[in-house]
Amino acid sequence: IQGVTVQAANDGCIIIAEGMSGSEDNFAVQMTERARQIGLKTSTFVNSTGLPADGQQTTVRELAQLALHLWRDYPDFYRYYAQKDFTWNKISQRNRNPLLAMDIGADGLAVGASEAAGFGIVGSLSHNGTRVIAAMSGLASDKERAEEARKLLDWGVRSFEKTEIFARDEVVGEAQVFGGAKSGVTLKAKGPIDIFLPITNRDKLTARIVYDGPVAAPVEEGQPVGALRVWIGDTLSQETPLFAAESIGVGTLPQRALDAVKELVIGWLR
Incomplete structure (x- = not known):
């Protein structure tokens, strides 16, 4: 090597x-x-x-x-x-x-x-x-x-x-969970999330969490879930992997049934 x-x-x-x-x-x-x-x-x-x-x-x-x-x-x-x-x-x-x-x-x-x-x-x-x-x-x-x-x-x-936009171990957001004991799982990066901003002519900064979801339970802490995408103006500036900040077990039968109904309804509306 x-x-x-x-x-x-x-x-x-x-x-x-x-x-x-x-x-x-x-x-x-x-x-x-x-x-x-x-x-x-x-x-x-x-x-x-x-x-x-x-x-x-x-x-x-x-x-x-x-x-x-x-x-x-x-x-x-x-x-x-x-x-x-x-x-x-x-x-x-x-x-x-x-x-x-x-x-x-x-x-x-x-x-x-x-x-x-x-x-x-x-x-x-x-x-x-x-x-x-x-x-x-x-x-x-x-x-x-x-x-x-x-x-x-x-x-x-x-x-x-x-510029630091999220500190180490800070929760960045949440992803929807299907069939879990909780309806969502909190997400964080492996470390702080920094972004490099132009010293002059700064445009609007926007960020969005993207993932394939809902995430199926069970979810293990540290499991890769999605990414945080950051735009400066219309330009995608950075994409940082996000991981589950907690473990989510499989939900009860009523919880899973309710999630299935929700997905069915959402599927009709798509």
Whole structure:
């Protein structure tokens, strides 16, 4: 994993794929399934390396989403992205991410290039407690890629300020429960919910809880339920996963019958 992360080792990718799934083809199927689970709606994989291949695709937005997921959920592995070089079997190779040598606080993530997509990069840095992730592709050269990524990250740091909208363990809202001992389950995020607002020209901020519901009982505390979507003006700025803040058991027979009637009526009205 360290070699794959630091040096983009294609042979390491293949070894992991074959070791976990028996073949690259099987592993690519699992990669695509995992992509859907974490909210990447269009990314489709046919190999383990990311090298160009028929049927393989992703988007710049989803690469940024993936970067955020890695930083937030896998800190023990994410730290490898900041490693500037790696020696194995007496062979030393450097990390090809140009942002690491710029002394701007960058600690990730990866670069790539292909004839169809041009030069691309997913960069990330931490500045005074602020995490900024930038993704771009279609650049003409590795030099342009490095400079434009630096400019974009610098703009992100200077043009926005972090605002906390929900504190850690604060209840964000409620989701409707079907067939439970309670009609609703309270929801919260894994930590505080922060949003980066433009320092100038702030538009109206709106938020909405979205989930597939009603949620069927029983509900376990910590169970993924939905997400909080936040808009700045007409732009979807952020989506934060929400989890059940409590456990809800299966309701009594009368409670379940009443819920069934409610759903029937709502179904007629839809």
